[in-house]
Amino acid sequence: MTHCILLNADYTFLNLVNWKRAVCLMTKGKVEVIKDSGAAVRVASGVELRIPAVMRLVKLIRTIYRAGVAFTKRNVLVRDGFRCAYCGGQKERLSIDHIIPKSRGGKTNFENCVAACRGCNLRKGGRTPSEAAMYLKVKAYQPTISEFLRLKFQNLGFSDLLAELGF
Numbered sequence: 001m002t003h004c005i006l007l008n009a010d011y012t013f014l015n016l017v018n019w020k021r022a023v024c025l026m027t028k029g030k031v032e033v034i035k036d037s038g039a040a041v042r043v044a045s046g047v048e049l050r051i052p053a054v055m056r057l058v059k060l061i062r063t064i065y066r067a068g069v070a071f072t073k074r075n076v077l078v079r080d081g082f083r084c085a086y087c088g089g090q091k092e093r094l095s096i097d098h099i100i101p102k103s104r105g106g107k108t109n110f111e112n113c114v115a116a117c118r119g120c121n122l123r124k125g126g127r128t129p130s131e132a133a134m135y136l137k138v139k140a141y142q143p144t145i146s147e148f149l150r151l152k153f154q155n156l157g158f159s160d161l162l163a164e165l166g167f
């Protein structure tokens with residue numbers, strides 16, 4: 001487990017942090033460990049530190065609620081489960097395909113973009129899926145922040161840990 005869940009002082013989700021950053025926050029006394037991951041690191045002085053899986057900040061950080069998930073290639077891939085929207089294959093390298101091509105006025109947003117493997121993207125070209133006789137296996141939609149975090153945690157393998165903690 002290379003990432004740790006960082007919660008605010010009121011137990012709201014803040015971020016995923018690297019285990020090295022988590023250990024730094026722990027040693028500085030800025031966080032309280034809620035759940036250990038079971039892994040440990042031995043430091044130069046011979047002391048063994050347990051790597052946290054879930055930790056909570058001691059002091060509350062005020063956060064501004066974001067309206068939605070930012071549109072990035074990575075976020076589209078997370079939404080589509082790292083699978084091609086046309087063939088359903090879990091390929092090594094996926095790209096972003098516009099359902100309505102940009103050359104025909106299609107926008108670059110969550111509702112018009114899906115993950116596609118190279119072969120499907122080339123086969124579709126500058127046509128719509130119906131013109132290319134290709135049909136979507138997933139629905140293109142704008143995910144909410146909570147949906148997106150749930151999908152991201154499933155991909156990272158944190159869903160069992162959060163269910164165990166009651167989140």
